[in-house]
Amino acid sequence: MxxxxxxxxxxxxxxxxxxxxxxxxxxxxxxxxxxxxxxxTQELRKQLLRETCAGDKETFKHRLEDVRDKELANLIVDDKHGIIYCYIPKVACTNWKRVMFSLTQDEPYPDPVSISSYLVHLPNTLPLLISFPRPEMKAKLKHYTKFLFVRDPFVRLISAYRNKFLQHNEEFYQRYGRHILRLYANQPDPPQSLDEANASGMRVSFQNFIQYLLDPLTERNVPFEPHWRQMQRLCLPCLIKYDFVGHQETLQQDSSQLLKILMLQDDIQFPPSYENMTTHAVLLDWFSAVPLEDRRKLYELYEEDFRMFGYKRPRELLDG
Structure with a gap:
């Protein structure tokens, strides 16, 4: 037994x-x-970039000699690990800047979550490609691992609008809000401060914001502010051969895989993301007050971003 x-x-x-x-x-x-x-998925994303760039050599810049330094201002360099990151506002750039800052510190690297979001957005906190002489820039672009993260262009615009015009942001009210109210909201004398505007119930609407973007005079003197500048203009993917193209829609999965490619998965973790993903219904709701003709013009303005990065044309918004 x-x-x-x-x-x-x-x-x-x-x-x-x-x-x-x-x-x-x-x-x-x-x-x-x-x-x-x-x-x-990565191979398909990079192939789409190559095909789009090859099919339109006149529209997109392909040589470093054709680009001014300020057009490369969003490229962050990490010499220690041989990395170049092109940050795009409203596409997880705060958390990726935290990661890049952590990697500049001594090992063991600090948890990116512990890094102040205010700090990583200050000028000169992170080394930029444009701080190097042109020959060094060219060498780094050739040999370093280069990556960027992109997002549905219309969803990114909604995120930028909410962040800069619905939240309390005095700087953007002074730089853009008063101007937009004056030109597109029939307010010849907008309040001097954001607090006064809020007290009087005056606010830049999403439709006003779209009107501002569509106005040909908006870019007569200066380019779009980076939060709503086209992604392909910020990161020049026909000039820079990116090794990894992440998407906001698959952020955690892509970030984890990228850290493995960089052989940093045991040294640092990408922070969790808590931003709500904009659903199809929410997208329709945001654009409900925007006239159909303006939606179509807006698509034309951001069409290269849709095409290059594999985002479908939003027929439900554009086909009436």
Missing amino acids: ARYSGFKQLLGYVVSMFLIALSFYQWDMSQRKLEERIHE
Whole structure:
């Protein structure tokens, strides 16, 4: 009887070990399949960039000699790890700047979550490509691992509008809000401060914001502010051959894979994202007050971003 009991215990142990090994095998296989799928997605994203750039050599800049330094102002350099990151406002750029800042510190790297968002947006906090002589810039662009993260262009505009015109932002009210109210909201003498504007119930509407973007005079003297400048203009993907193209819509998955590619997955973690994803219904609601003709013009303004980065033309907004 004792021998039979011992056999049962041994059998139970063997079965338990088998089930544990099987679960680890299944987990490992699922991880491999996920990584293969991400790799295939990356190849498709980069192929789309190459094809779009090759198909329109007149529109997009392809040579460093044709670009002024200020057009490269969004490229952050990490010499220690051989990385160049092109940041795009409203596309997880605060958290990626936190990661880039952490990597400039001594090991063990500080948790990016602990890094102040205010600090990483200050000038001169992170080294920029334009701080180097042109020959060095060219060498770094050739040899470093280059990446960017993009987002649905219309959803990015909504995020920029909410951040700069619905939240309390005196700077943007003074630089843009009063001007927009004056020209597009029939307010010849807008309040002097944002607090006064809020007290009187006066606010830049999303439709006013779109009117401002569509006005040909807006870019007569200066380019679009980076929060609503086209992504392809900020990161020049026909000039810079990016090794990794992340999407906001798959942010955590893409970020995790990128850190593996950079061989940093054991050293640093990308912060969790809490921004609500804009649904199809929410997108329709935001544009409900924008005339159909203006929606179509807006698409034309950001069409290269849609095409280059694989975002579908929003037919429900543009086809009436």
